[in-house]
Amino acid sequence: MGHNRLRYRLVDSDRSWSARQRRRRSDWLVRTFPDIGDMHVVDLGGRLGTWQRATVRPARVTVVNLEQPPAVVPEWAHVEQADACDLPEHVTVGTYDLVFSNSVLEHLGGHERRLRFAAAARSLADRHWVQTPYRYFPIEPHWIAPGMQFLPVRLRTALAQRWPLGHKPTRSHEAAIHQVLWTELLDRSQMRHYFPDSRLLVERVAGLPKSLIAVRS
Structure with a gap:
């Protein structure tokens, strides 16, 4: 029972530590891209729920994920079942204002696939926000x-x-x-290699780097 209560407080609850971190990051995203409410965002490897809970929802969202799309998709969204490292042509020719990815880069299956993912993120739009947990934060986040x-x-x-x-x-x-x-956590050198023309933001907890965010704005 003690473990269940701790898990609820750290992970499962809407008021959990993990949920608070996600809300902080969402607020940071809005501060970085204040016009996000007018954008068409393509989310590589994400889920629709991220945008249903978002502080500010984009005008249009395209979600690309290997999972089966949900049965009900709101009219402001489109869910594409596809590999973000090998996007179908009809996705690559779309017009997007911002590429977004949250905690996906560490789950792609190796360096070569991360290169392909990063190339897609850099090419689909002029602006991007790609976040991944930092390898040397003392607590493994998953x-x-x-x-x-x-x-x-x-x-x-x-x-x-x-x-x-x-x-x-x-x-x-x-x-x-x-x-x-x-699950392969990344460090700063890897992120700079995959996103050489991006700013590297550092999300901190108690002063320690917790995650890395490649941003081009």
Whole structure:
């Protein structure tokens, strides 16, 4: 019960620590792009719910995700089932004001796919906001586990099976190692390599860098 209450406060609740961080980042996005309410935003790898909860909703949102689109999509949005690292032509020829991505870059499956994703983000619009958790923040953000990202795969997998605060709890070894291997946190050098012409913003918690955001405005 204690773990469940802690998980609710840190992850699940609308007032959780994770939810407050998302709202802070959303407010920062609006300050960076004050005209976002008039924009057509393409969200690479995101979900529609992000924009339904947003502080300021863009005029038009195109969401690209590998998942099956939801049954009901509001008229201001379009959901495209596609790979953001290999976009179909009808998506690449669209007209967008801003490319947005939140906590996706670390789940793409390696350097080559991150290169392709970054190239798409830079080419789809003149402006972009691409966020990813910082590798050297002391708490791994997907499992809310101190130092987990620095452990060998075997220990990370064992921890993923047992740690109660992860965003996607699992008891299966196969599911746990899948999650572990598909989570590769990035550092500043990598972000500068993928986004050489962007400003690199640093989101901090208690003075420590928590996430990195490549911005072209």
